[in-house]
Amino acid sequence: MRTLLTVFLKELVDNLRDRRTLASALIMGPIFGPVLFAFIINLSIERSLDDAETTMDLPVIGQAYAPNLVRYLESRNIDIVAGPADAAAAAAAIKTGLYDVILVIPEAFGEQLGNAIPAKIELYSDSANTQGEKEARRARRALNSYNRQLASIRLSARGINPLILRPINIDDIDMSTPSGRSAMLLGMMTYFFIFAMLMGGMYLAIDTTAGERERGSLEPLLSLPVTRTQLILGKITATCVFMAFSLLLSLLSFYVVLRFMPLEQLGMTPNFDLRVVVAAFWLLAPFILLGASLMTLVASFTKSYKEAQTWLSVVLLAPTLPILIVSILTLRPQLEFMFIPSLSQHLILVDMIKNEPLNGLHVAISVVSTLTIGALLTWVCARLYRRESLLG
Amino acid sequence: MIRVDRLHKSFGAVRALRGVSFDAPDGRITGLLGPNGAGKSTTLRILYTVFKPDEGSASIDGADVVTDSLVARQRLGALPHGSGLYPHLSARENVAYYARLCGLDSGVVDDHVDRIIKLLEIEDFADRRTKGFSQGQRTKVSLARALVHDPQNIILDEPSNGLDVMATRSLRELILKLKDAGRCVLFSSHVMQEVAALCDDICIIVDGQVAINDSVDGIRERTGCDDLEDAFVAAIKLVGDD
Numbered sequence: 001m002r003t004l005l006t007v008f009l010k011e012l013v014d015n016l017r018d019r020r021t022l023a024s025a026l027i028m029g030p031i032f033g034p035v036l037f038a039f040i041i042n043l044s045i046e047r048s049l050d051d052a053e054t055t056m057d058l059p060v061i062g063q064a065y066a067p068n069l070v071r072y073l074e075s076r077n078i079d080i081v082a083g084p085a086d087a088a089a090a091a092a093a094i095k096t097g098l099y100d101v102i103l104v105i106p107e108a109f110g111e112q113l114g115n116a117i118p119a120k121i122e123l124y125s126d127s128a129n130t131q132g133e134k135e136a137r138r139a140r141r142a143l144n145s146y147n148r149q150l151a152s153i154r155l156s157a158r159g160i161n162p163l164i165l166r167p168i169n170i171d172d173i174d175m176s177t178p179s180g181r182s183a184m185l186l187g188m189m190t191y192f193f194i195f196a197m198l199m200g201g202m203y204l205a206i207d208t209t210a211g212e213r214e215r216g217s218l219e220p221l222l223s224l225p226v227t228r229t230q231l232i233l234g235k236i237t238a239t240c241v242f243m244a245f246s247l248l249l250s251l252l253s254f255y256v257v258l259r260f261m262p263l264e265q266l267g268m269t270p271n272f273d274l275r276v277v278v279a280a281f282w283l284l285a286p287f288i289l290l291g292a293s294l295m296t297l298v299a300s301f302t303k304s305y306k307e308a309q310t311w312l313s314v315v316l317l318a319p320t321l322p323i324l325i326v327s328i329l330t331l332r333p334q335l336e337f338m339f340i341p342s343l344s345q346h347l348i349l350v351d352m353i354k355n356e357p358l359n360g361l362h363v364a365i366s367v368v369s370t371l372t373i374g375a376l377l378t379w380v381c382a383r384l385y386r387r388e389s390l391l392g
Numbered sequence: 393m394i395r396v397d398r399l400h401k402s403f404g405a406v407r408a409l410r411g412v413s414f415d416a417p418d419g420r421i422t423g424l425l426g427p428n429g430a431g432k433s434t435t436l437r438i439l440y441t442v443f444k445p446d447e448g449s450a451s452i453d454g455a456d457v458v459t460d461s462l463v464a465r466q467r468l469g470a471l472p473h474g475s476g477l478y479p480h481l482s483a484r485e486n487v488a489y490y491a492r493l494c495g496l497d498s499g500v501v502d503d504h505v506d507r508i509i510k511l512l513e514i515e516d517f518a519d520r521r522t523k524g525f526s527q528g529q530r531t532k533v534s535l536a537r538a539l540v541h542d543p544q545n546i547i548l549d550e551p552s553n554g555l556d557v558m559a560t561r562s563l564r565e566l567i568l569k570l571k572d573a574g575r576c577v578l579f580s581s582h583v584m585q586e587v588a589a590l591c592d593d594i595c596i597i598v599d600g601q602v603a604i605n606d607s608v609d610g611i612r613e614r615t616g617c618d619d620l621e622d623a624f625v626a627a628i629k630l631v632g633d634d
Contacts, residue, residue: 006492017480216476220534223440224493225466388443
């Protein structure tokens with residue numbers, strides 16, 4: 001036990017003095033995540049602002065042929081501007097990205113309209129361009145409602161109730177709660193936490209085998225009167241402490257960031273107060289042992305520091321896989337999922353953020369299974385640390 | 393007292409050791425001499441227990457290096473070839489870390505560390521972080537680290553590699569001091585002069601076998617060469633002719 005403590009304290013001091021370890025433990029994980037998150041949220045807030053609140057510019061060719069249509073569009077908060085010279089120029093302008101959407105009104109428009117022939121207008125856009133497509137959708141919506149308005153007027157003029165064209169009235173009722181909507185977006189937080197946690201211990205995990213070996217300090221260390229199990233347990237413990245610290249830091253930095261984010265504008269009220277921060281820490285804590293031993297294990301197979309870094313960046317991505325698959329398939333939390341580390345933590349954390357009652361059995365299975373796998377991997381690490389080929 | 397008895401060790405198809413035996417008694421300096429790749433390091437690595445022999449046995453003060461390796465390591469101070477230090481720790485912290493791992497009580501760790509720092513004359517840079525140390529400084533700190541728990545047996549794998557004249561000289565003086573204190577010193581080298589100047593006994597290893605194992609005078613006598621270098625060459629030929 002004393003040996004373990006000695007190794008642990010030495011690793012702590014050694015790594016606290018290492019700028020690279022500190023940068024990845026304190027900055028990369030805990031700060032990078034929330035900043036990226038804030039960026040994404042702000043972007044989606046900007047995008048989802050109600051159309052009516054912002055005006056958009058719509059270049060229209062042939063404005064003179066449809067003055068009523070132009071006036072209608074302006075009433076819908078769409079600024080009509082002069083576009084390119086003709087339809088061919090419009091197509092070119094869309095292709096080069098000069099404009100996102102262009103409306104072309106042919107000369108025959110007024111005549112066709114007067115004769116009750118479907119009057120042709122052309123809307124140029126590029127559906128591969130998501131931002132442009134949003135503008136095009138808005139223009140299309142406005143044109144459709146102008147279309148319906150004209151149809152109603154025509155029917156009324158012929159003494160027919162325009163409602164005859166609406167046999168069904170669809171009313172969308174969105175049952176999601178503000179907390180529930182938050183969960184979709186905040187669901188990716190789990191991964192940021194796990195990422196920050198893993199980043200915090202990455203360099204320590206590498207140092208345990210590849211780092212010590214490359215520096216030439218492994219061989220003298222192994223010639224000391226201590227068992228290798230004591231050495232590796234001390235090192236994994238130090239790795240865990242760094243990871244726990246990074247996890248706590250990233251939870252707190254998210255807590256701060258979320259307070260300053262206008263999430264209400266997105267109709268979200270995430271349940272992420274300090275109480276949830278503490279609960280989330282304990283929920284994710286079992287993953288620390290698993291992450292530490294997994295990284296140590298992977299690094300122990302590598303020949304050099306560089307190689308270890310390459311492989312560990314793959315390990316950093318591994319916890320996303322189950323989260324990603326479940327997100328794509330939009331699966332609900334099930335008992336079986338609780339046996340899968342990272343996925344179980346993700347699903348339970350999402351429930352916490354949604355402010356839904358927690359399933360005690362789910363939490364218990366998540367904690368026990370994650371700890372069991374972590375202990376198993378630690379045991380494998382200790383076994384491998386006894387190999388002769390450890391010295392490379 | 394180090395005892396090596398018919399060690400065999402292979403790495404895949406390469407037979408590194410083919411029955412190496414010798415004794416390194418207390419109060420004497422034993423030199424392990426041989427060309428590159430002869431099996432010197434492999435022998436020493438088995439002695440400081442990072443490798444296990446395929447056949448044969450070795451013991452440190454009677455403690456078998458395989459079955460009783462913890463006791464064997466306790467009786468041992470080893471300086472592996474190309475030993476590295478922790479660059480973020482000072483020289484003193486590097487030495488103190490090993491002192492604690494060797495089981496010294498926290499009360500006496502500082503005493504031990506101070507004494508070894510003085511003995512090896514590294515006071516000047518003892519409190520600097522070891523990052524950027526010269527090869528000589530690094531070797532001295534590694535040595536201090538290996539000797540901090542006063543081991544009875546000392547194994548040094550090519551300790552003079554990369555040292556300048558002054559550093560080599562002080563290393564030689566240290567080894568003689570250890571001998572006078574009754575310690576068993578076993579070191580490997582491929583530098584003839586160094587071995588000749590220091591050793592009481594010499595074990596020449598060629599191709600994983602002991603070519604000759606005797607006192608310095610004994611080797612001169614048996615090979616019929618007055619010059620130790622000629623004796624070395626003669627010994628290598630001896631094995632080659634088998």
